[in-house]
Amino acid sequence: MAKKQPATKRKSPPPQAQTVAKEHSRRRPYIMLALFASLILMLALIPVEQRSTLWSAILGQRQVFVGLPIFGIVALSLLWTKGQEIDVSVFQVFNLWGKRPKWLDGLMWALTQMGSNPVSFILAAYWFFTLDRSFGLLIALGTTTLWIVVETIKIIANRSRPFLANINARTIGRKERGRSFPSGHTSQIFFLMTLIIHQIQFNVGGAIVLYALAGLVGLTRMYVGMHYPRDVVGGVVLGVIWGYLATLVDPYWFLPFSFDWLS
Numbered sequence: 296m297a298k299k300q301p302a303t304k305r306k307s308p309p310p311q312a313q314t315v316a317k318e319h320s321r322r323r324p325y326i327m328l329a330l331f332a333s334l335i336l337m338l339a340l341i342p343v344e345q346r347s348t349l350w351s352a353i354l355g356q357r358q359v360f361v362g363l364p365i366f367g368i369v370a371l372s373l374l375w376t377k378g379q380e381i382d383v384s385v386f387q388v389f390n391l392w393g394k395r396p397k398w399l400d401g402l403m404w405a406l407t408q409m410g411s412n413p414v415s416f417i418l419a420a421y422w423f424f425t426l427d428r429s430f431g432l433l434i435a436l437g438t439t440t441l442w443i444v445v446e447t448i449k450i451i452a453n454r455s456r457p458f459l460a461n462i463n464a465r466t467i468g469r470k471e472r473g474r475s476f477p478s479g480h481t482s483q484i485f486f487l488m489t490l491i492i493h494q495i496q497f498n499v500g501g502a503i504v505l506y507a508l509a510g511l512v513g514l515t516r517m518y519v520g521m522h523y524p525r526d527v528v529g530g531v532v533l534g535v536i537w538g539y540l541a542t543l544v545d546p547y548w549f550l551p552f553s554f555d556w557l558s
Contacts, residue, residue, distance in 0.1 A: 362536040369529045373454060373476060382523040386457055389517035390465055404467050407515035410480030412438055415487060430494055434487070437541040441486055442479065445533070449474040458520045466520035478522045481513040481530025482537065489538025
């Protein structure tokens with residue numbers, strides 16, 4: 296008679312993941328309140344007339360109304376158990392499969408920094424002081440508000456990063472704090488590329504090159520162990536939406552002064 300195999304126990308999350316989850320749950324209400332207050336303050340700074348003009352312009356943007364349902368579907372798919380299995384499998388291909396020489400790790404880490412907030416603010420400062428003040432301000436304003444939106448969604452989604460849930464995951468560079476969905480670096484780089492394409496009026500070929508570069512940054516987020524595939528997809532959609540919205544905004548709406556004194 297065949298010996299009955301003992302039931303396999305479900306593995307609990309690594310201790311590090313449990314500690315981070317407890318920490319996050321304690322701080323979650325306060326962070327969420329601060330982020331919502333920041334968003335309300337940003338909207339309150341827009342003069343009433345411009346606010347109605349902005350709303351009318353948003354209603355005329357088909358890209359936004361196509362992108363929002365797609366982002367919603369990606370976010371809701373996080374509840375799909377099979378989707379999580381697919382996410383893990385694809386993540387492992389980018390994060391673990393094949394040889395990973397040190398020079399490639401270094402290159403991927405450098406590329407992933409293109410989606411960081413400091414790089415965006417450096418670009419904003421460069422544009423402001425050398426090319427176009429209004430566009431430089433727009434980059435800085437869009438980066439700040441996008442960060443607030445991303446952090447708010449991360450708190451709501453409350454998804455752990457891959458290296459916390461998977462002990463085999465490789466991480467390149469610093470292990471970032473915070474939650475996983477959506478990818479902030481990916482949303483930031485797609486926001487920037489969308490804004491730059493609109494500002495410089497690139498042709499189709501130029502737009503494809505810039506979006507391909509942004510897509511590469513998204514792939515690096517899995518390579519360095521910080522995000523799952525759906526985090527990256529959510530970042531792509533959110534970044535493009537934010538880029539289109541930013542083209543409707545005059546950054547001087549948010550400022551009580553001008554920069555004419557720099558002339």
